[in-house]
Amino acid sequence: MSASTDGQTDTAQDTVGFDVTEAHRLASDIIRNVESVIDGKHAVVRTALTVLLAEGHLLIEDVPGVGKTMLAKALAKSIHATVSRIQFTPDLLPSDVTGISVYNQAERRFEFKPGAVFANIVIGDEINRASPKTQSALLECMEERQVTVDGSTYPLASPFTVIATQNPIEMEGTYALPEAQRDRFMARISMGYPDESAELSMLAARNVSTPLADLEPVVSASALQRMMASVRDVYVSPAVKEYAVRILRATRDHPDLRLGGSPRATLQLVRAAKGYALVAGRDFVLPDDIDELAHAVLGHRLMPTSRALGHHQHTDDLIRDILDGILDETVVPQSHASGA
Structure with a gap:
């Protein structure tokens, strides 16, 4: 699976960070962009961006309907990079996540067909509704930024981050995440219910359509890489x-x-x-x-x-x-x- 030019450019400039002022300005642009969709959750949005810039993976846990997937989508759409979404279900297979080798009869050889994990930002929706076997398919991806299938290793795009949502484990039809996978998520956040004014604003803004449809990227993938380099410094x-x-x-x-x-x-x-x-x-x-x-x-x-x-x-x-x-x-x- 090929990624956009912004997500795949590997130049010396990508490894050099911005100064603090420029990085802070771009971070503020991303936060404002996400907050145009997510009302009244400044601390949550800021933490989500922090995890992205720190090259970590984010787990968003809360009850259904509070905007977990909306936050993940808004953050992903704010970056001009490749994005894929995986809807985790009980019948999802590990190969759906990582990819699979398919035999090409014309060329008489196996070809690797990349799975949904081959993107800059991977949204895993309701990750704890898949079986533990399928959840474990993300272990190598999240830690080593690579996928190994049939003895061959394939590097993932850079930058690469997983933003997963899950319902509380007490909810029907969920599986608890293995300790090894929980440990690979840099942070876990909860959305919580909006306050009264934010909920009223939501009703007014989404009377006809969702603001997510009109959301435009404000930062390129190469700029995001430079912001990540600034974090390292x-x-x-x-x-x-x-x-x-x-x-x-x-x-x-x-x-x-x-x-x-x-x-x-x-x-x-x-x-x-x-x-x-x-x-x-x-x-x-x-x-x-x-x-x-x-x-x-x-x-x-x-x-x-x-x-x-x-x-x-x-x-x-x-x-x-x-x-x-x-x-x-x-x-x-x-x-x-x-x-x-």
Whole structure:
């Protein structure tokens, strides 16, 4: 499957980032474009763009009808790049995702027919309605940006990101995502219900047609690659790196968590914070950026113990406790030192 010229251009310029001002301006353009479709969800849109710029994959989880797929489509349409959509269903096969080798009788050889994953932005709609076998077809794609079929490896387009939606696992006809796949998503966000004014605006704007139909790209794929390069250049001080590591180590030692964050989670938390800083117009990361993203990056990776769930403690509560505990540990020694 071929991609557009913007999505496939591989020049030296694509690997050189913009300055912070230009990258921030383009990020603001994308946010405004998406918000013309998604009403009253600025924080959600900003986090979604942060994940895209940080070269991660995004999981959007919420009940049906709150705009999960609309957000994924709006973000994808804001970038002039190749986009494919996979509707995950119980009968979807792994080969529908990755591709399949087909025998060409005329040439007497097998030819690879690329699957839907061969695009810059892949929208996986209701990913947890497919079987675990089909869900696992995305593991290599998401981690290594490649597909291996019948012993041959095929690289994916650059940039490449998966934006998947899922319904809560309590809903009928869903399968829980494997831990290995959840860990490959940089962040999980929830849309939530719109407030009253946003819902009224939605009724007025969509009285005749959906605004998504008129949405136009505001950034090319090559410009997106340069924005991603700018994210890589954002400075992270040793103190901020240590703070991120302490948070992840605390998740592994917490008595109410039976599964803490992996080293991949540490890498992705820092990388997401760099993207968040760039969207905010900074070329350096603050500890507040780590705090702001901790719930989105860690919430879907952690598994509370049955005792914690019995006491109605969920991952957000435990992450908040961890952040507060690390803050207290940091503040107390400083106060003693000043008193000495």
